Amino acid sequence: MHDAPVSGRLPVFPWDTLESAKTTAAAHPDGLIDLSIGTPIDPSPALAQDALTAAADAPGYPTVQGRDELRRAAADWLARRFGVTGVQPQHIIPTIGSKELIAHLPAQLGLGPANTIAFPELAYPTYEVGARYVQARGVAADSTVSFGPSAPSLMFINSPSNPTGRVLGPDHLRKMVRWSRDRGVLLVSDECYLEYVWEHDPEAYSILHPDICDGSHERLVAVHSVSKRSNLAGYRGGFVTGDPAVIDELLQVRKHLGLMVPTPVQNAMTAVLSDDEHVDDQAGKYRRRRAVLHDALVEAGFRIDHSQAGLYLWATRDEPCRDTVAWLAERGILVAPGDFYGHAGRDHVRIAITATDKHIDAAARRLAARAR
Numbered sequence: 001m002h003d004a005p006v007s008g009r010l011p012v013f014p015w016d017t018l019e020s021a022k023t024t025a026a027a028h029p030d031g032l033i034d035l036s037i038g039t040p041i042d043p044s045p046a047l048a049q050d051a052l053t054a055a056a057d058a059p060g061y062p063t064v065q066g067r068d069e070l071r072r073a074a075a076d077w078l079a080r081r082f083g084v085t086g087v088q089p090q091h092i093i094p095t096i097g098s099k100e101l102i103a104h105l106p107a108q109l110g111l112g113p114a115n116t117i118a119f120p121e122l123a124y125p126t127y128e129v130g131a132r133y134v135q136a137r138g139v140a141a142d143s144t145v146s147f148g149p150s151a152p153s154l155m156f157i158n159s160p161s162n163p164t165g166r167v168l169g170p171d172h173l174r175k176m177v178r179w180s181r182d183r184g185v186l187l188v189s190d191e192c193y194l195e196y197v198w199e200h201d202p203e204a205y206s207i208l209h210p211d212i213c214d215g216s217h218e219r220l221v222a223v224h225s226v227s228k229r230s231n232l233a234g235y236r237g238g239f240v241t242g243d244p245a246v247i248d249e250l251l252q253v254r255k256h257l258g259l260m261v262p263t264p265v266q267n268a269m270t271a272v273l274s275d276d277e278h279v280d281d282q283a284g285k286y287r288r289r290r291a292v293l294h295d296a297l298v299e300a301g302f303r304i305d306h307s308q309a310g311l312y313l314w315a316t317r318d319e320p321c322r323d324t325v326a327w328l329a330e331r332g333i334l335v336a337p338g339d340f341y342g343h344a345g346r347d348h349v350r351i352a353i354t355a356t357d358k359h360i361d362a363a364a365r366r367l368a369a370r371a372r
Contacts, residue, residue: 010132014125014340021329028332033359033366035293036336038311038352040231042285045278048232048268055267062263064255066094066239070266073273074224074239081276082194082206086217091247093254094261094269098192098225098238102126105188106134106154108253109246113137116152121344122164124190127156140342144179151183160193160204160309163341163350167308169202173212181219186246192225192238195279196286199308208242217242228311229279230272237261237269286311289353289360296364297351305348313351314338324349331366 018036026032065071071089078084095101103126106117116137119127123140131138139152157176159168168176180187189207197204205212208222221242227233241247261269272278294304294313302315317324321337328335328349335352338345353360 009135010129011125018325018334018336021325022334024326024329025332025334028330030332030362030366032334033332033355033363034334035352035355035359035363036334036350038228038350038354040228040233040354041356042231042282044231044234045272045275047271047275047278048230048235051271052235052264052268055264058263060263062260062266064093064258064260065090065251066092066261067263067266067270070094070239070270070273073270074241077273078206078208078224078241082209083211084206084208084222085210086215087208087241088244091244092239092241093247093251094266095223095238095240096259096261097227097233097236098190098223099126100236100259101223101238101240102156102188102190103130103133105250106130106136108250108257109154109186111136111153115154116147116150118147118152118155120156120158120161120342122161122338122341123156124158124162125340127158140344144176151180151185154186154188155180156188156190157207158190160197161306162190162193162310163312163336163338163345163348164305164314165193165307165310165312166314167197167199167202167204170205170212173205173207177207177213177220184219186219186221186243188221188223190223192223192228193310194224195229196283196311197309198287198290201308204309217244219243219246221246226269226272229282231282232268232272235265235268237265239269285357286353289355289357292360292364293351293353296367300367311352311354313353314348315351316348318347321346321349333363333366 071092074092075087075089078087111134113135117131118139121140121142128138207220223240225238297315305314307313325337336350338348
């Protein structure tokens, strides 16, 4: 995200720059196949819909801290799925999706122009937006050497990564934890894709796993979401947990700001965090779609980099990413240019696997026609 700033504070909204490619793709005789955003398209689980309906009579205000049942379900899920122990329900806060928390975290922690906020060189744009929002210094860096003697106040990491699908292995995560603690840096791990891992080398871990954090959550925060894992992007549900002192500070600030997840959404979150079967079923669908699209892209001359996990393929034809976007748009396929995610993505595109089987198969046929 290095476009001209809007009103001196925020960059141009990246998706607004895709209108021309979208128009081209939509003109394809067989219609547009949108693989750019990665929004879930399969039905929301019935258990979530039932739980939402059951809590529809909610005349009173919810609390910012959330219902006890939800916080217990989140703590149990972390332990059951990821081996994360030591998270107490009172140290979990539900959030209005994960993007809300990530974008406003610097502000809610009182950071500003005197602070530096770090994020990966290839990164979800909202990390940089949060830094710009408080006029902090934002630094895109994958190596801690980049900071020299002056460490950032807050550092975001994202594993599995959006956009690349890269998984940071346990050794790397342990080094990040040690480095941040030695320097008093708050390390914030965006873990929204942790249940969708396709290749287990390296293994994917939460930053809060005892083998990674040495049994202590000091100076560590993890962010999770039900949007992708449970096809609930429209519900806007997520949560944050980690260092009790940081979580308590966030809770007090969020109380003043009135940041409350609606009671019916909390009920739906409780239901899906208590169930693994629907996620495993969805993973099977994505695995099949990923395989079809991956093979079709390779046959058409693309190289797939990283992409061990998550809901995207990080692909390149070793040319400027906007040329690749245009090439695919001519075939009715819309994808996201890699430069959305930083200068390091200038030769790649991000291709979502969150489309129907019908559209994934159609995209593969269009690519195969070109390969012949």
